[in-house]
Amino acid sequence: MKTKTMQSIQRSNYSNIYHLLMSNDKLSKQMIADELGLSLPTVTGNLNQLIDQELIMKNGQLESKIGRRATAYSVNPNAFxxxxxxxxxxxxxxxxxxxxxxxxxxxxxxxxxxxxxxxxxxxxxxxxxxxxxxxxxxxxxxxxxxxxxxxxxxxxxxxxxxxxxxxxxxxxxxxxxxxxxxxxxxxxxxxxxAAEYAVEPNDEIVLSIGEHFGSAIITDGKILRSTKGRDGTMEHISINPRNGRPCYCGRRGCIETYCSLSSLLQPTETLNSFFTNLKQHNPAVEQRFSEYLDYLAESIYNLHMFIDVPIIIGGRLSKFITASILEDLRGRLKSISVFPESEQYVKVGHVADNxxxxxxxxxxxxxxxxxx
Missing domain, CATH: 3.30.420.40 (ATPase, nucleotide binding domain)
Structure with a gap:
């Protein structure tokens, strides 16, 4: 039992040192010892082991106003x-x-x-x-x-x-x-x-708005998944099941048919050309985008009623959502909101490309x- 306990402690020290370095740019032995409450020999032994396995590396020296400059250690980000x-x-x-x-x-x-x-x-x-x-x-x-x-x-x-x-x-x-x-x-x-969570880890609904519309739910730091693969497929919630636009899934009025880029752009348009025309105040483009934002607001509000977490606009569209467009969308959401909202729950994602x-x-x- 004592042997297993010691091995567990050693493993924990090894892991804690590595993950501390992962969350910092550079640290010295003493910094690691102070942060984790470990002895210098313990830190040294684990650092040597991590270096041998090429998981970390010596990375120059840290600045010091007195005495010798300490060796800096960093993770090797390209180890895997x-x-x-x-x-x-x-x-x-x-x-x-x-x-x-x-x-x-x-x-x-x-x-x-x-x-x-x-x-x-x-x-x-x-x-x-x-x-x-x-x-x-x-x-x-x-x-x-x-x-x-x-x-x-x-x-x-x-x-x-x-x-x-x-x-x-x-x-x-x-x-x-x-x-x-x-x-x-x-x-x-x-x-x-997953890409959005890696940049800013929060529980949220992430909308992937590209040629098609997609969505995912992050709860307790994990993407909600089931064996059937249907979790978060809110693109096929219908907002007009009888007379709505036909969806590739076989139903009518799905969010996909109103909020995807395929539903916004004409066959000859690109996102760049569309938003160029929008900036130039093309009346037909402005009207089309206003209708699109109405549908997007209705869809976002419906999702917000299910799960009260931030909703992130991700995917290719996020690159074109300016501060003024975001405020416009938030205004539309406020106008249809039944309950008082103390926070702006709609945000723009960080990863627009790839x-x-x-x-x-x-x-x-x-x-x-x-x-x-």
Whole structure:
């Protein structure tokens, strides 16, 4: 029993020292000892062990007004890496992140999506090219997460329903057979939520507003997921089930059909051209955007009535939400609010570009950090 207790203490010291360094830029031995209440020999022994395993490194010296300058220690953020991939109908975006969730590389490649080995081989080849081109060792890769427009089983192994891409039934091992590390699937909106939470960790509803509309719920610091993959799929809540716009899911009036970018933009428009015309006060564009904000406000308010947490506007749209547009949206919410609101619960997200690819890589990193 005493041996197990001692091993537990040693393991705890090792973990606490590593995570303290993870949350700081540089620390000396004495700083670590003071912060954790440990002896210098204990700190030294654990630092040596962490250095031997290449999890941390000596990083220069700290400034000192008196005496010798102390050696500084930092984590080695690139000790392990993770890959995130977002697949679209006509292209895929691949990203590499490190233990600090820093994006090290991004690669977009034109590969038409298909649920077959030819596509899986082509995508795996691009992943390998990105790693080799940047000098990353495949042995340092923890895994690859693939963000999918569809419902994913709890284990991340199977697409349960993927109507947009036509990928229902696709399995992660279709890709892992061509790569020397694990592959998991994630619902694309969950990926956006993971990317946002990594920047600012709060319980919240995250809206992923891109070509399609998606949503995810973060509660108690975790993204709500079930074995059926339906948690947070609020895009298919109908706000006009009888006479509303037809949705790809087969129903009418879903939030998707009023609040996605597909519902806002005309076929020849891009987000850039739309918001350029909006700034130039094009009357038709202003009217269309006003109607869009009305629908978005109604949808956000309905979600707010279910769960009273901040609601984050994430995805591609977030890049174009200015302070004045946010205040306009908040004003519309206030005008339809039944209950008094003491706080502005709608905010703009931080990760506008490649959020799905970034978020798909994060779970492998977080799992590794929890194991240290």
């Amino acid at each position: 890496l993770s890959i995130g991939i977002e697949v679209f109908q006509k292209y895929a975006t691949i990203t590499v992140i490190n233990l600090k969730h820093e994006v090290l590389a991004i690669h977009t490649v034109n590969i038409p999506f298909a649920n077959n080995e030819q596509y899986a081989t082509a995508l795996a080849d691009q992943v390998r090219w990105l790693l080799q081109n940047n000098g990353y060792n495949e042995k340092s890769i923890l895994g690859a997460g693939i963000g999918i427009q569809g419902l994913i089983d709890g284990a991340g192994t199977t697409v349960l329903w993927g109507k947009i891409l036509g990928c229902t039934g696709m399995r992660a091992d279709l890709f892992s057979q061509f790569l020397p590390f694990p592959v998991r699937f994630y619902h694309d909106a969950d990926c956006v939520a 959020a799905v690819a970034i978020g798909a890589a994060i779970p492998f990193i977080d799992d590794k950090l929890k194991s240290i």
